Amino acid sequence: MELPGINYLNSLVKRRWPFLIFIAVIIFFPVVISSYSIVRLGVVLAIYAIIITGMTVLTRYLGIVSLGHAGFFAIGAYTSSILCVKLEINPWLAMIGAALLTVVIAFLFCVPFLKLRHIYLGMATLGLGQVVYILSKSMDNLTGGAAGFADIPYLQIGSLLFDEDKYLFYLAGFILIIFTFIVDNLGQMRLGRAYHAIQSNEKAARASGINVQKNMLHVFCFSAFLASIAGSILAHFITFISPESFTMDISFACLIIILIGGANIWSTLITAVILLGFQEAVRGLHDFSTGVYALLLIVTFFVFPDGLASVIFPRSKAAKKKSKLYSRDIPENLKSSEVKNNTGKILEVNDVSFNYGGTQALLNISLSVEYNQIMGIIGPNGAGKTTLLNILNGFLMPLNGTIKYQNTDITHKQVHELAKMKIARTFQLVNLFKGMTVIENVMVGRHLKGKTGIFRSGLNLKTSRDEEHIIWDGAVKSLESLGLMHRAYDIVDNLSFGEQRQVELARALALEPDLLLLDEPAAGLNTAETEKLADNLRNIRDQGITIILVEHNMPLVMSVSDTVFVLNFGMSIACGTPEFVCKEEKVITAYLGKEAKNVS
Numbered sequence: 001m002e003l004p005g006i007n008y009l010n011s012l013v014k015r016r017w018p019f020l021i022f023i024a025v026i027i028f029f030p031v032v033i034s035s036y037s038i039v040r041l042g043v044v045l046a047i048y049a050i051i052i053t054g055m056t057v058l059t060r061y062l063g064i065v066s067l068g069h070a071g072f073f074a075i076g077a078y079t080s081s082i083l084c085v086k087l088e089i090n091p092w093l094a095m096i097g098a099a100l101l102t103v104v105i106a107f108l109f110c111v112p113f114l115k116l117r118h119i120y121l122g123m124a125t126l127g128l129g130q131v132v133y134i135l136s137k138s139m140d141n142l143t144g145g146a147a148g149f150a151d152i153p154y155l156q157i158g159s160l161l162f163d164e165d166k167y168l169f170y171l172a173g174f175i176l177i178i179f180t181f182i183v184d185n186l187g188q189m190r191l192g193r194a195y196h197a198i199q200s201n202e203k204a205a206r207a208s209g210i211n212v213q214k215n216m217l218h219v220f221c222f223s224a225f226l227a228s229i230a231g232s233i234l235a236h237f238i239t240f241i242s243p244e245s246f247t248m249d250i251s252f253a254c255l256i257i258i259l260i261g262g263a264n265i266w267s268t269l270i271t272a273v274i275l276l277g278f279q280e281a282v283r284g285l286h287d288f289s290t291g292v293y294a295l296l297l298i299v300t301f302f303v304f305p306d307g308l309a310s311v312i313f314p315r316s317k318a319a320k321k322k323s324k325l326y327s328r329d330i331p332e333n334l335k336s337s338e339v340k341n342n343t344g345k346i347l348e349v350n351d352v353s354f355n356y357g358g359t360q361a362l363l364n365i366s367l368s369v370e371y372n373q374i375m376g377i378i379g380p381n382g383a384g385k386t387t388l389l390n391i392l393n394g395f396l397m398p399l400n401g402t403i404k405y406q407n408t409d410i411t412h413k414q415v416h417e418l419a420k421m422k423i424a425r426t427f428q429l430v431n432l433f434k435g436m437t438v439i440e441n442v443m444v445g446r447h448l449k450g451k452t453g454i455f456r457s458g459l460n461l462k463t464s465r466d467e468e469h470i471i472w473d474g475a476v477k478s479l480e481s482l483g484l485m486h487r488a489y490d491i492v493d494n495l496s497f498g499e500q501r502q503v504e505l506a507r508a509l510a511l512e513p514d515l516l517l518l519d520e521p522a523a524g525l526n527t528a529e530t531e532k533l534a535d536n537l538r539n540i541r542d543q544g545i546t547i548i549l550v551e552h553n554m555p556l557v558m559s560v561s562d563t564v565f566v567l568n569f570g571m572s573i574a575c576g577t578p579e580f581v582c583k584e585e586k587v588i589t590a591y592l593g594k595e596a597k598n599v600s
């Protein structure tokens, strides 16, 4: 008979073996290594690894490239030193104060700059790093200028003074262990999926209820916080700092390590140890090490663009493993779907217009949709159908008019707010999160079922584990309702087009919507798939979910819709039952042609 303790130990070792090895390395490194200079190098490595840990979430999980984290490193080091030396504040409090100040600065930086993307955001962070560097050089009275800032006190706990490298290594190692644990967990949970979703497809992420700006802000501040802590430890370790300790080279080196390491904290830490160790070994040959970094980066981009992680921990295997993390049998009471029984109008659009520059896409559109109905929206190419859907779920704001949903004015609400109000959608071109499994994609659709932030999620507390179970249960339910569960652990990239469309529908259903907006869901489907889609749409409607269906496939629209709304050149030309619309002269002339008679 096996003891439960042994089972737990087995599963702990199975799940957390890299982490356990890492803890052992931190504990035994100063014991085994007798060389003073190597232990000192270990401290420096641990300090840089703290910055790299935060930057991994920012760059590899979320896709934001920062070229200015040396700035936050410097703010942490200088603030902590100034508070200790000039204001005689306890070094630990100074360290916390410095970290808080850094977070405030990071927040203020984000307000105007996080709207930027890609290279523009990278350039803004580069500017930030340079501004901090110049200020540290020019504010002689405060920072000591180019001559540096000396006599920074050691950290101390009771009678234990952190003046020995060994102690400093344990301190930096302990902080690194905590944040590595947080970052490793984050990558496997709701927030990690949200970050991947933002990086992979921001539009679909927003439609799934993810507040992109807020998540970016949190991660940016989190990574700045870690850089600041690392800076403070450095200052109290070497007791002297100068602007040359915080040049752009540090930001570049950290970034290169992350790009080579990939989206896995372990491969990134291995890369950091190898590259920083190598840099130290050829310390006198600065140009040589820079050349090697550049060469490695080029090789990485050509051979394994997703970094070392894709070689050591292949994406598909890692994604499957992550997907199964919270798998369990769904409780019986969750299997049956409750049918919503609302009556009246769910949506009222009044006099809405929109134009793209000189193109009038919609003109004075008014329509209303009843609960538990399917409204088909048809019209020729360019009639304004997608524009109308984009307005209904907040991607576009109407120029005039109002939109009421469940008796609430939603005219100026944003996409993620509307997702929270249970408006879900699919897109004309399939928008999935590539590199993730089917079930992970659908789990993103349940993002709003969780509330835990970076720390609670990263520390794997019970609340966040419970959230994962709720999210997993709902995702399975959604996949089962569309008969897709057998594909749950496949990477979405490997699915057929028809299956990908179904995954998108499953993700939208996972949000448990009251209103579902579908943009040409039958485009690219074969006859059998289209028939299956028609059945699915009727089932969804019968569960009390209202559907607005934009579609060019007339047999499908006419067979499933309760009402059909017709657009032409951005204007409404008819609205009524499918039979009524098919006979309307204006609709036949503008869109249906003579085929209409066959369809009806």
Ligand code: ATP
Pocket (backbone or CB within 6 Å): 356, 359, 360, 361, 379, 380, 381, 382, 383, 384, 385, 386, 387, 388, 428
């Ligand atoms: P389709 O059936 O081909 O998808 P649609 O009915 O969905 O067409 P929309 O995509 O809403 O039509 O386009 C309405 C009008 O707005 C068209 O004239 C289109 O060219 C124009 N339009 C759409 N998107 C943009 C854009 N981003 N910038 C400028 N014009 C646009």
